[in-house]
Amino acid sequence: MNRNNGRKEAVDRLLRETLRDDLPVEVERRMKARFDRCRKEIEDEHPGKSASRTFRPNSIRLPVFRWLPQSGLAAAGIFLIILGGLLQEGGSSHVLAKNISRMRTWVLVKDQVALSESMTCRIERIQEGEKKAGYVIKWLPPDHTRIDLIDARGKTVRTIWMIQGDFTVIDHATGEVASAVDLERAAGPYLSAAAGFIHPARLAERLYEEWLETTREIRGECEQRTYRLHPPGKAEEAVEMTVNMCEWLPVSVSLAVPSDPSGAHRAAELLLRFEWNTPVSGEEMLPAVLHRRSNG
Amino acid sequence: MDAAAPSHRNSVCASSPPSRESSWEGKVKSDRLLFARLIVPLEERMMRTIWRIVRHPEAAEDTLQEVMAILWSKLHRIVRHPNPQALVLKICHNAAYDTLRKHMRNREKTGLTATAEAKSLAGADETGEPRGRHMEDEVLQAIGGLPRKQALALLMRVVQDQPYDEIAMMLGCSPVTARIHVSKGRANLCRRLAHLLPGQAKEKES
Numbered sequence: 001m002n003r004n005n006g007r008k009e010a011v012d013r014l015l016r017e018t019l020r021d022d023l024p025v026e027v028e029r030r031m032k033a034r035f036d037r038c039r040k041e042i043e044d045e046h047p048g049k050s051a052s053r054t055f056r057p058n059s060i061r062l063p064v065f066r067w068l069p070q071s072g073l074a075a076a077g078i079f080l081i082i083l084g085g086l087l088q089e090g091g092s093s094h095v096l097a098k099n100i101s102r103m104r105t106w107v108l109v110k111d112q113v114a115l116s117e118s119m120t121c122r123i124e125r126i127q128e129g130e131k132k133a134g135y136v137i138k139w140l141p142p143d144h145t146r147i148d149l150i151d152a153r154g155k156t157v158r159t160i161w162m163i164q165g166d167f168t169v170i171d172h173a174t175g176e177v178a179s180a181v182d183l184e185r186a187a188g189p190y191l192s193a194a195a196g197f198i199h200p201a202r203l204a205e206r207l208y209e210e211w212l213e214t215t216r217e218i219r220g221e222c223e224q225r226t227y228r229l230h231p232p233g234k235a236e237e238a239v240e241m242t243v244n245m246c247e248w249l250p251v252s253v254s255l256a257v258p259s260d261p262s263g264a265h266r267a268a269e270l271l272l273r274f275e276w277n278t279p280v281s282g283e284e285m286l287p288a289v290l291h292r293r294s295n296g
Numbered sequence: 297m298d299a300a301a302p303s304h305r306n307s308v309c310a311s312s313p314p315s316r317e318s319s320w321e322g323k324v325k326s327d328r329l330l331f332a333r334l335i336v337p338l339e340e341r342m343m344r345t346i347w348r349i350v351r352h353p354e355a356a357e358d359t360l361q362e363v364m365a366i367l368w369s370k371l372h373r374i375v376r377h378p379n380p381q382a383l384v385l386k387i388c389h390n391a392a393y394d395t396l397r398k399h400m401r402n403r404e405k406t407g408l409t410a411t412a413e414a415k416s417l418a419g420a421d422e423t424g425e426p427r428g429r430h431m432e433d434e435v436l437q438a439i440g441g442l443p444r445k446q447a448l449a450l451l452m453r454v455v456q457d458q459p460y461d462e463i464a465m466m467l468g469c470s471p472v473t474a475r476i477h478v479s480k481g482r483a484n485l486c487r488r489l490a491h492l493l494p495g496q497a498k499e500k501e502s
Binding site for chain 2: 011012015018019020021026039062
């Protein structure tokens with residue numbers, strides 16, 4: 001017992017001797033200076049910056065989450081980590097990410113379409129520098145689309161109705177009404193470049209699935225991105241589409257083909273310019289006969 | 297953050313206005329006030345505590361800065377603590393202990409062991425500073441080699457003369473456990489520093 005006490009005292013003495021309170025004056029001065037500098041930094045700190053650090057645990061929680069217990073959030077976090085791990089293991093994490101971004105785009109476009117009673121898009125078709133023709137697309141949610149094909153003189157030559165996947169083509173010159181299931185066969189190559197615009201949501205899907213982003217630029221208040229799509233193995237025959245990222249609606253589509261055999265020079269064969277109009281009413285949209293068909 | 301939400305900071309700093317004057321600005325002002333009232337008076341003790349453990353001018357300065365950053369970021373937690381001053385000193389101990397450990401790791405990386413250093417110092421001066429510095433170095437290294445709770449408990453007890461109740465509160469354990477930490481830390485040091493303890497050396501020789 002005495003030996004233990006002696007050992008204890010010896011260690012304590014050694015510690016007290018070694019870790020004695022002998023702060024040198026010079027070191028004290030330097031530490032004081034550092035203390036003052038730190039204090040000044042704290043006092044000069046920008047309130048926002050300081051607050052973001054100091055109040056982080058409380059301020060980061062949105063009002064809607066405040067009633068949730070932290071343990072609940074922690075459990076949800078753990079669940080998501082496990083889910084992420086499982087998806088990673090299964091090699092499907094990229095599918096999830098893709099679906100999430102597609103869903104986000106779809107929601108954006110869907111919201112926009114849902115907010116308006118209908119939407120109209122006037123498309124100018126320009127070929128070799130001169131205005132040739134155009135078409136007008138009108139969307140009436142849900143899933144009703146009318147496309148008017150307009151010739152170079154501004155006369156509507158054909159109307160295509162797309163109602164819940166059913167295509168009806170009206171030829172204004174002959175008065176024929178025909179049903180078709182294949183848009184390209186009904187409209188010919190005329191609409192092939194814009195076949196993705198059947199519905200804005202589908203356009204958004206296609207953007208993510210097939211189109212390749214090439215450039216981004218800011219015009220006015222909105223960012224515009226250009227996407228490129230080309231047939232497999234034919235990169236020079238690309239269709240480029242510029243999209244307004246504020247509205248997620250196309251601004252222009254151009255189709256270019258090589259002007260010389262080497263493919264070095266490309267000439268614009270087709271340019272489509274989109275002009276988005278204010279919503280139109282449902283009555284204006286559907287002729288009675290088609291209205292009955294769509295209901296019955 | 298809505299102004300109506302109950303805030304601990306407002307309750308602590310009752311003198312601060314029920315701020316609408318940009319709520320951030322008001323809160324930062326009250327934090328500065330708290331800092332000035334609570335931390336600044338402890339400046340001297342903080343510096344001395346850090347110095348006693350680190351014993352290296354630059355490392356001590358850096359440790360002090362780290363402590364300041366911790367204190368500022370956790371100010372509202374410190375204020376809520378039943379014994380804020382003791383908590384501040386515990387933070388100093390903790391940071392100083394971390395500096396010791398960092399120092400040890402750096403040594404291991406560079407391959408400079410205490411023995412090698414001892415040899416180089418032994419030849420330098422037989423009577424003066426180097427031998428004392430070597431002993432100091434060995435003790436610091438031994439403390440850095442202790443488990444955190446043992447080291448903190450021992451330092452708070454032996455160096456700061458803090459009562460066991462306070463140590464227990466700082467370490468979040470019972471006073472009995474705090475005593476055990478101190479006792480184990482002491483025994484550990486005794487083993488590591490046996491050659492520096494006169495009684496121990498004699499025992500070994502016999």
